[in-house]
Amino acid sequence: MAILSINIQTRGSDSDRIPKKVEVIDSTMQHVQSVWIEGAQQNIQLSPGLYAVILELASGKRLEKVAQVNSDADTSEVRFDLSKITPHESHEWAYLSKKPVETKRLLVEKRYRGAWVRFWKKNSDGRWEITNSPIQNQSSWDRDGVSYNLEVSRAQHFMQVGGPKIPWRLVALPPAEELMCLIQPGAGPSYVHPLKISVTSNSWKAETLLTYLQKDSYKEARELVNNAEELLYGKVSNPSAAAIGAYYLIKTRQLDRLHNWVENLRNWMEWMPDGAVLRAWQLILEGRSSKQLSPDQLEEIRTNLLLAWERGIPLYTIGLKLLREGLELINAMMPEDNLIMKNLAKVKQYIAAADLQSSTTTFNGIKPEKPDAMSRTGTPETKHLAYLYDIPRSAVRKALNTPKIHITENFLSKGMNNNVGNIIPGPKGDFSERSFDSSPSKRSKKSTKALIDEYKESMLNSDKPNDEVLKWRTGRFDT
Amino acid sequence: MSLVFNNENEANDPGIHVLIIGVGGYRYMDGGEEQKDQNYEAIGILKQLTSPPKSALAFRDYLIRQDADQRLSVPLGTIDLLVSPSPEDPEPGEAAESFERATLGNIMSAYSRWRTLCDNNAQNIALFFFSGHGVEKDDHYLLAEDFGMNPMNPWMGSFAFDKTRKAFHGCQCETQIFLVDSCREVTPSMLTRDITAVPLETPNYLDSECKHDLTMKASARNEKALGKKRQPSYFTQAIIKALDGDAASRDGSQWVVKTSDIGAHINQIMKSVKSSEGYSQRCTYSSGESKVILQYDEAPTVTLEVACESDHATAMAEFQCKEINGQFDRVRSPARPSPWKLPVKAGFYSLSATFNDPDYEDVNEQFSFVQPPYTFERLSR
Numbered sequence: 065m066a067i068l069s070i071n072i073q074t075r076g077s078d079s080d081r082i083p084k085k086v087e088v089i090d091s092t093m094q095h096v097q098s099v100w101i102e103g104a105q106q107n108i109q110l111s112p113g114l115y116a117v118i119l120e121l122a123s124g125k126r127l128e129k130v131a132q133v134n135s136d137a138d139t140s141e142v143r144f145d146l147s148k149i150t151p152h153e154s155h156e157w158a159y160l161s162k163k164p165v166e167t168k169r170l171l172v173e174k175r176y177r178g179a180w181v182r183f184w185k186k187n188s189d190g191r192w193e194i195t196n197s198p199i200q201n202q203s204s205w206d207r208d209g210v211s212y213n214l215e216v217s218r219a220q221h222f223m224q225v226g227g228p229k230i231p232w233r234l235v236a237l238p239p240a241e242e243l244m245c246l247i248q249p250g251a252g253p254s255y256v257h258p259l260k261i262s263v264t265s266n267s268w269k270a271e272t273l274l275t276y277l278q279k280d281s282y283k284e285a286r287e288l289v290n291n292a293e294e295l296l297y298g299k300v301s302n303p304s305a306a307a308i309g310a311y312y313l314i315k316t317r318q319l320d321r322l323h324n325w326v327e328n329l330r331n332w333m334e335w336m337p338d339g340a341v342l343r344a345w346q347l348i349l350e351g352r353s354s355k356q357l358s359p360d361q362l363e364e365i366r367t368n369l370l371l372a373w374e375r376g377i378p379l380y381t382i383g384l385k386l387l388r389e390g391l392e393l394i395n396a397m398m399p400e401d402n403l404i405m406k407n408l409a410k411v412k413q414y415i416a417a418a419d420l421q422s423s424t425t426t427f428n429g430i431k432p433e434k435p436d437a438m439s440r441t442g443t444p445e446t447k448h449l450a451y452l453y454d455i456p457r458s459a460v461r462k463a464l465n466t467p468k469i470h471i472t473e474n475f476l477s478k479g480m481n482n483n484v485g486n487i488i489p490g491p492k493g494d495f496s497e498r499s500f501d502s503s504p505s506k507r508s509k510k511s512t513k514a515l516i517d518e519y520k521e522s523m524l525n526s527d528k529p530n531d532e533v534l535k536w537r538t539g540r541f542d543t
Numbered sequence: 544m545s546l547v548f549n550n551e552n553e554a555n556d557p558g559i560h561v562l563i564i565g566v567g568g569y570r571y572m573d574g575g576e577e578q579k580d581q582n583y584e585a586i587g588i589l590k591q592l593t594s595p596p597k598s599a600l601a602f603r604d605y606l607i608r609q610d611a612d613q614r615l616s617v618p619l620g621t622i623d624l625l626v627s628p629s630p631e632d633p634e635p636g637e638a639a640e641s642f643e644r645a646t647l648g649n650i651m652s653a654y655s656r657w658r659t660l661c662d663n664n665a666q667n668i669a670l671f672f673f674s675g676h677g678v679e680k681d682d683h684y685l686l687a688e689d690f691g692m693n694p695m696n697p698w699m700g701s702f703a704f705d706k707t708r709k710a711f712h713g714c715q716c717e718t719q720i721f722l723v724d725s726c727r728e729v730t731p732s733m734l735t736r737d738i739t740a741v742p743l744e745t746p747n748y749l750d751s752e753c754k755h756d757l758t759m760k761a762s763a764r765n766e767k768a769l770g771k772k773r774q775p776s777y778f779t780q781a782i783i784k785a786l787d788g789d790a791a792s793r794d795g796s797q798w799v800v801k802t803s804d805i806g807a808h809i810n811q812i813m814k815s816v817k818s819s820e821g822y823s824q825r826c827t828y829s830s831g832e833s834k835v836i837l838q839y840d841e842a843p844t845v846t847l848e849v850a851c852e853s854d855h856a857t858a859m860a861e862f863q864c865k866e867i868n869g870q871f872d873r874v875r876s877p878a879r880p881s882p883w884k885l886p887v888k889a890g891f892y893s894l895s896a897t898f899n900d901p902d903y904e905d906v907n908e909q910f911s912f913v914q915p916p917y918t919f920e921r922l923s924r
Contacts (some may be wrong), residue, residue: 130910
């Protein structure tokens with residue numbers, strides 16, 4: 065036997081940990097072996113010969129190399145360079161663990177002007193409120209995508225995106241100290257939402273499993289997670305990964321491996337609806353295997369589904385779909401149950417407004433409790449608004465007319481090209497009547513529009529946004 | 544009679560039972576044989592279609608060919624075919640070939656017969672194919688020829704596909720394939736109406752999902768399924784290409800097409816059918832455990848594309864492609880800047896590019912693993 069060394073080069077320090085499937089095929093086209101690599105390098109033993117080595121990412125993207133394995137050589141080597149899969153290190157995780165879009169569209173295009181994000185949190189009293197932006201400064205803003213680092217506590221959270229030409233859309237955020245979110249221009253025609261949003265925690269095995277589950281790739285899911293119990297076992301430290309593991313066991317009907325851990329997930333994570341959905345489905349599948357449901361089982365399923373809905377919206381699309389199916393089942397068996405009927409109608413509204421291709425629950429709507437397939441566009445009058453990439457002229461102008469004039473002057477002067485010069489206050493102290501010194505030797509009047517456009521040109525397209533731009537983009541301008 | 548192929552035997556040996564529905568002519572809609580005034584605001588503009596009958600017939604013919612060549616994993620048992628031709632293309636099949644019309648009544652009868660056949664043996668494969676108008680609200684409604692007969696409730700001429708699919712899980716056969724070649728759009732005014740289309744069969748929520756499921760739709764929600772006039776739709780072409788080897792993988796001594804691989808590759812295959820359809824038409828699918836439905840003794844033919852790092856180098860290169868364990872050996876002379884596109888059997892190849900121009904360095908023996916559905920190699924030193 066000889067050794068074949070498989071080397072995978074990535075950019076991000078954590079990207080090595082994202083599981084990647086490698087399949088080896090011999091020259092007679094026979095499958096030889098499959099391995100999952102969660103590191104930068106792995107050796108496998110092979111008989112001497114010619115082999116195809118196929119690296120497959122969770123997105124379905126495949127890279128192939130042909131390797132000649134010799135008996136006399138110390139070690140043969142095959143190298144996959146994934147570092148060029150995206151031009152930005154901060155986007156790499158999405159290409160390795162999720163299914164991002166590949167498009168030439170950019171966030172500076174007209175349709176994305178003024179695009180914004182804000183964040184919602186469900187309070188302990190059950191009300192949804194706009195919350196402080198959890199966007200961390202180490203996020204990155206590029207013309208082809210914005211990658212947020214978010215700190216999300218253990219509660220129901222949604223990120224909402226929208227814009228003057230972008231329908232408002234909400235995306236569930238699983239709790240994590242470092243949640244990553246990539247927002248890219250969409251690749252679809254006009255009737256598809258113009259933004260593609262990918263979300264992940266750094267529980268890479270669970271997140272990769274979720275991607276496979278989302279596309280019904282059970283074979284890969286099974287190969288990846290020999291032991292889904294290990295995800296469930298860590299339910300206290302990582303409840304969202306535990307939920308993904310349990311969804312996998314439910315979808316693959318491995319009920320005996322769920323033990324009583326789903327009940328624990330439901331009982332211990334009261335903020336998370338998914339535990340109750342999972343418990344209901346554990347009971348439904350037990351009933352299906354015996355082709356009957358006793359009144360007690362039926363009641364327990366009903367209780368769990370109602371509990372799930374009382375807690376909120378499942379974190380994952382798979383959970384939202386199972387919630388609807390479960391409510392349909394109970395509705396069919398208990399047609400007089402008005403509460404079930406009412407909840408089913410509501411869940412159907414979410415399904416109608418949802419993007420069922422996304423792995424985390426994603427739907428169009430004005431607020432989390434108001435899903436709407438034909439969601440509105442525009443910019444809300446709200447605090448804690450963060451602009452996605454572009455900062456609209458109207459927002460800059462509005463800021464200039466506020467008492468925060470000092471901030472604004474700094475903000476503008478930092479952003480201006482040298483030939484724009486300094487701001488000279490107008491007689492009324494507002495921006496609209498000010499004139500601008502375009503150069504030391506020559507003074508000229510510049511319109512607000514021209515000034516702001518020059519500012520935007522110089523700042524938004526620079527590699528490193530200054531502090532003021534960062535405030536607009538992280539939603540901390542008014543704090 | 545909709546039964547156009549019958550190889551069913553009394554022993555109920557495993558077989559593939561197929562129900563194919565192609566609706567191009569909508570009798571009561573604009574341009575139909577008995578056009579009625581419709582409330583188009585409530586249902587959207589629905590035109591006569593020439594592609595669905597062609598799709599249905601292409602799919603039927605393909606299955607019969609594969610059965611004759613003994614490539615199906617179990618023999619073809621029966622085909623039920625319902626076709627409503629468009630007035631613009633009244634004879635979509637052979638000259639004077641007539642069809643049982645795809646009215647809702649006929650669809651219900653054919654479905655019932657088909658389901659009974661499928662139920663006879665757990666090893667049967669149930670294959671459902673629908674091509675025609677569809678709209679989606681809380682279910683995916685597929686429109687029969689007599690949609691709009693009652694303009695007060697046009698939906699009486701349609702059926703709820705998603706519920707029908709769910710109900711079919713109760714059938715004994717373990718492999719169930721549903722292919723739906725329809726749009727899934729919804730008009731704003733449909734949102735305000737209570738649509739009353741019913742399924743062809745009522746689901747039993749205690750039924751488990753079948754073991755080998757492939758339920759595939761030609762478009763994503765709120766999106767369109769497309770095709771050229773008087774030709775099979777892009778989706779149907781992609782399905783046939785997938786079955787024909789584009790979704791094949793090696794399994795022991797044979798090449799096989801599995802249910803899950805069709806789903807996994809379909810959007811890529813769509814691009815090869817029509818490159819601009821790669822995104823604008825996104826197929827969706829759900830699948831269960833994988834199941835082999837076709838098998839080939841020979842490796843499938845794959846398109847291999849070869850180029851150098853620049854168009855200029857591609858134009859200057861003499862390319863050679865040699866099969867490693869076979870006889871295939873082909874050369875392309877210099878002078879074209881476009882990549883060298885050649886059909887080859889899936890397998891291992893040695894590729895090279897040589898130049899007369901000393902500004903370019905030769906690339907000798909770069910190995911390539913060519914596999915379905917498509918392989919692109921860029922040669923570099």
